[in-house]
Amino acid sequence: MNIRILNSREDLNATAAAVIASLLLNKPQAMLGLATGSTPIGIYRHLVEMYRKGQVSFARAYSVNLDEYVGLPPEHPQSYRSFMNEHLFQHIDIPLAHTRVPDGNAADLPAECAAHEQAMLDHGPVDLQLLGIGHNGHIGFNEPGHGLTGATHVVDLEERTRTANARFFGNIDDVPKQAVTMGVGTILKAKQIILVAFGADKEDIVKQAFTGPVTTKCPASLLQCHPNVLILLDQEAGGWLN
Numbered sequence: 017m018n019i020r021i022l023n024s025r026e027d028l029n030a031t032a033a034a035v036i037a038s039l040l041l042n043k044p045q046a047m048l049g050l051a052t053g054s055t056p057i058g059i060y061r062h063l064v065e066m067y068r069k070g071q072v073s074f075a076r077a078y079s080v081n082l083d084e085y086v087g088l089p090p091e092h093p094q095s096y097r098s099f100m101n102e103h104l105f106q107h108i109d110i111p112l113a114h115t116r117v118p119d120g121n122a123a124d125l126p127a128e129c130a131a132h133e134q135a136m137l138d139h140g141p142v143d144l145q146l147l148g149i150g151h152n153g154h155i156g157f158n159e160p161g162h163g164l165t166g167a168t169h170v171v172d173l174e175e176r177t178r179t180a181n182a183r184f185f186g187n188i189d190d191v192p193k194q195a196v197t198m199g200v201g202t203i204l205k206a207k208q209i210i211l212v213a214f215g216a217d218k219e220d221i222v223k224q225a226f227t228g229p230v231t232t233k234c235p236a237s238l239l240q241c242h243p244n245v246l247i248l249l250d251q252e253a254g255g256w257l258n
């Protein structure tokens with residue numbers, strides 16, 4: 017596990033974008049595992065800028081997203097499909113047919129979960145998985161528990177997670193109670209993982225996840241078992257290392 021503290025969020029965003037761009041230079045058909053939430057927005061902005069300057073192309077790349085809310089149609093403004101279109105896909109040259117966000121509105125959710133896993137078999141494995149971290153240590157929507165499900169599955173969201181994400185919906189009652197998420201086993205199959213965290217409110221959970229015990233009570237701690245993880249932190253989230 018390689019932990020780097022960057023001087024600013026801009027440095028952090030630029031560093032993560034540069035790692036993704038250099039992967040695509042070496043392997044244009046790479047499969048990217050992508051994340052949502054506020055954390056990756058700046059990284060996507062950098063990638064769009066690099067694309068506009070001709071420094072990176074996604075024309076042959078594939079992408080697969082970590083998660084999606086259950087019950088939101090893809091065109092819902094708060095769906096993660098809408099998020100990805102708005103912040104990345106509609107600004108770059110990735111063919112939309114090469115992008116996969118779970119369909120949380122599918123009539124047969126177990127079949128949708130299986131199809132998500134199959135996409136990673138067909139075009140993967142995931143070469144690089146980008147991750148944020150929730151305040152309770154969740155990755156994707158894998159909430160802390162006595163056990164974790166390995167593969168893509170439907171999960172009940174913790175109230176704390178719904179509250180944290182209510183800022184995007186305006187009203188806690190509008191936040192879905194369930195999500196489809198890659199499992200921790202799915203995430204650990206990625207060849208390389210970059211976890212990004214910024215802000216003082218992430219300091220405690222980042223410290224716990226990467227210096228504490230490996231435990232399902234903190235799903236991000238399982239990343240300690242992966243051979244190729246890069247943790248990128250700003251000064252605040254990495255304050256415990258100073």
Ligand SMILES: N[C@@H]1[C@@H](O)[C@H](O)[C@@H](COP(=O)(O)O)O[C@@H]1O
Nearest residue numbers: 052053054055148149150156157
């Ligand atoms: N499912 C997402 C995660 O993929 C994300 O990493 C996390 C942190 O979000 P943020 O980046 O907004 O702090 O919460 C969300 O619930």
